[in-house]
Amino acid sequence: MTHKIFGLICGLLISSAAMAQDYGLTIGVHQTTATVDTTGSGKWLSGTTGSVSGKLGFDAGLTASFELVPNVRFRSGLLYDQRQFDYKLTGGQTVGINFAYLDVPVNVQYNITPMVGIYGGLIVGVKASDSASVPGGVTLPTNMKSMYPLLNVGGNFMFNDMLGFDVYYESGLGEFADNLKNYSTFGMHFIYWL
Numbered sequence: 001m002t003h004k005i006f007g008l009i010c011g012l013l014i015s016s017a018a019m020a021q022d023y024g025l026t027i028g029v030h031q032t033t034a035t036v037d038t039t040g041s042g043k044w045l046s047g048t049t050g051s052v053s054g055k056l057g058f059d060a061g062l063t064a065s066f067e068l069v070p071n072v073r074f075r076s077g078l079l080y081d082q083r084q085f086d087y088k089l090t091g092g093q094t095v096g097i098n099f100a101y102l103d104v105p106v107n108v109q110y111n112i113t114p115m116v117g118i119y120g121g122l123i124v125g126v127k128a129s130d131s132a133s134v135p136g137g138v139t140l141p142t143n144m145k146s147m148y149p150l151l152n153v154g155g156n157f158m159f160n161d162m163l164g165f166d167v168y169y170e171s172g173l174g175e176f177a178d179n180l181k182n183y184s185t186f187g188m189h190f191i192y193w194l
Contacts, residue, residue, distance in 0.1 A: 021066045022193050028059050030187020032083045034097070034172070037179050046179065050089040057082035059103070063191055068108075075107040075119060080128065083183055096133045097180065099144055101125035109156060120153040123170060130177070144177040150185075164191045 033054035038046055061079035068074055081103045087095040107121035130144035154168030165188055172183030 023062065023064045024191045024193040026059070026061055026063045026077065026079060026189050026191050028166070028187055028189035030057055030059065030185050031055070032057050032183060032185045033085050034083075034176075034180055034184065035182040036087050037175075037181060048089055050087050050095075053086040053088055053094075055084045055086060057084050059187075059189070061103075063189075065109070071111045073109040073111065073117070073119075075109050075121075076105055079103040079105070081125065083125075083185065093134055096131075097142070098129075098131045098133070099142075099177070100128040100130070101148065102128050105152065107152070111156075115158045117156040118154070119156060119166075120151075123150040123152050124148075125150060125176075142177045142180075145175070148176040148183075149173045150183060162193050164193065165189060166191065 031054045033052055036050070036052055038048050059079045059081040061077055063075065063077035063079075065073050065075045079102070081101045082098070083101065084096070084098045087097060089095065103123050103125050105121060105123045107119045109117045109119035111117040125148040127144055127146045127148075130142050132142045150170045150172045152168055152170040154166050156164060156166050158164040167188050168186070170183065170185040170187075172181070175181040176183065
């Protein structure tokens, strides 16, 4: 099922890129955090206590954009995105959550001026990799979901016709793995428009 959905997403991206007036290379950094829900039983962090500490991650990929009507653009793309954070257990040990996704954003952008725009929409994160580790090299199973939706908003700023950057905030919707939910990400993308 995941392969069919991923194939559909890739097909949409290819067709969007073929119609795109603008496409570019994107690289960025961000700080990610999440919520750890330790209630319930039978899940890997159940019954623990601790605090979440955000970590820096990166993303890189392709961005496509085309004009719908004057000053309104549709934006999409495909980004490899790390969303990682630490869960510091009471007592000193730290569980490192290292998840990565292939993100497919579906955004609408309104340009206030040709150089400044605001955008928002939905991101679908498709599982690329997952791991969780504690000191001593122990790797734990995480039961990461294969797809995860996030809402995002941001500002787009252009230096000239070829260089720009985004400042954005993302908020996850619900549980993305056992006992883990509600990603929160703040970051910046640099875009080189081809």
